[in-house]
Amino acid sequence: MIWTPLHAKIHRTIKSRHLFQHHERLLVAVSGGQDSLCLIKLLLDLQSQWSWYLAIAHCDHCWRDDSQANAHHVENLAKNWGINFYLETAKEPINSEATARNWRYQALNAIAQQDNYQYIVTGHTASDRAETLLYNLMRGTGADGLQALTWQRPLSEKVIVIRPLLEITRQQTGQFCHDFQLPIWEDSTNQNVRYARNRIRQELIPYLQTNFNPKVESALAQTAELLQADVEYLEQAAQHLREKAMIGSGDELKLNRQVLQPAPLALQRRVMRQILIEILPDAPNFEHIEKLTALIIAPNRSQTDPFPGGAIAQVQDNWIIIKEKSL
Incomplete structure (x- = not known):
């Protein structure tokens, strides 16, 4: 050889x-x-x-x-x-x-x-x-x-x-x-x-x-190659933040806004992207992620219009409530 x-x-x-x-x-x-x-x-x-x-x-x-x-x-x-x-x-x-x-x-x-x-x-x-x-x-x-x-x-x-x-x-x-x-x-x-x-x-x-x-x-x-290492680090950090902020599963998820608010915007977006990947029928786009991220600092009772598949997110005091199907 x-x-x-x-x-x-x-x-x-x-x-x-x-x-x-x-x-x-x-x-x-x-x-x-x-x-x-x-x-x-x-x-x-x-x-x-x-x-x-x-x-x-x-x-x-x-x-x-x-x-x-x-x-x-x-x-x-x-x-x-x-x-x-x-x-x-x-x-x-x-x-x-x-x-x-x-x-x-x-x-x-x-x-x-x-x-x-x-x-x-x-x-x-x-x-x-x-x-x-x-x-x-x-x-x-x-x-x-x-x-x-x-x-x-x-x-x-x-x-x-x-x-x-x-x-x-x-x-x-x-x-x-x-x-x-x-x-x-x-x-x-x-x-x-x-x-x-x-x-x-x-x-x-x-x-x-x-x-x-x-x-x-x-x-x-x-x-x-450089971006791959960055993405791996950010995904791990976002997963850790998500675990701290989220309770519930299935048809209704709750995210603690007080946990999410101090985090950098990059991690906030990644947390929302990770959640939407599990909820939406197709991969989330930029508008989907921004719409959900905006609720972290939105006034009480704010809510999104339905995402593809019917899920809706709304603000209730310190929580973002995500219901997978609209009522």
Whole structure:
């Protein structure tokens, strides 16, 4: 095996960030593109040092004419490498980025739980992290959205998604595949600028590299990394404040305004966001959070109009009462 600087970097990353332990069962999501091929090659080369059990999973969205050939290509790679292969095929074509992502993670989670894989490993890179930051920034978001691609996140109670390549750019994965002559499957949809992420990748990032910073991808990825640590700290502090301020559960919650009022606005907003995530049918937006936060200092008997799903919050002396369904 040829030990490259990229092998050494990923080996150190896995070790220092405690992404995996020895003898773990890893299900590697492989599309056939350069990032996922780089990932599986690195993990296979490191396998002897870590004693992992590796398998490949491929999700066929059926949104391209060549998607079945793509799946066969990945299956043949798995056979050549002598590792298990799983294929999940959509029952009907999926043509929305968000729908495809949700379906893909559901499919991977089902495979992992069925055959006892503790981790699903994906080939997201620093380039993906930069694109996600820009995408969410333009849609409107807080620090949580700007650091959305994290090193690991729970997918279900027993399965964790791990992203070991978040410090590696797409240029580096492409060079690695070229050096090792890995057979990249070119996905034609990656060139389709009808998708917002492709426009960011094909048009916005190159513009920023040319006119502002040649290393803009790495700079944005580093920003996301810094924000991740900030978000983790703030979420823990907000959870502690929430536990001090809140009583009740189910259809009616009570928040003590005297506990919340001295807290910084950032923590007040996070407490309200945490509560709304559990109450609302969809993720709360900025207006929802601000509407609830305003009650911390609002006059007695103030109340909100109904949130999506019918919940209403009202002020009763020192308390904010949140009733999940309007009477």
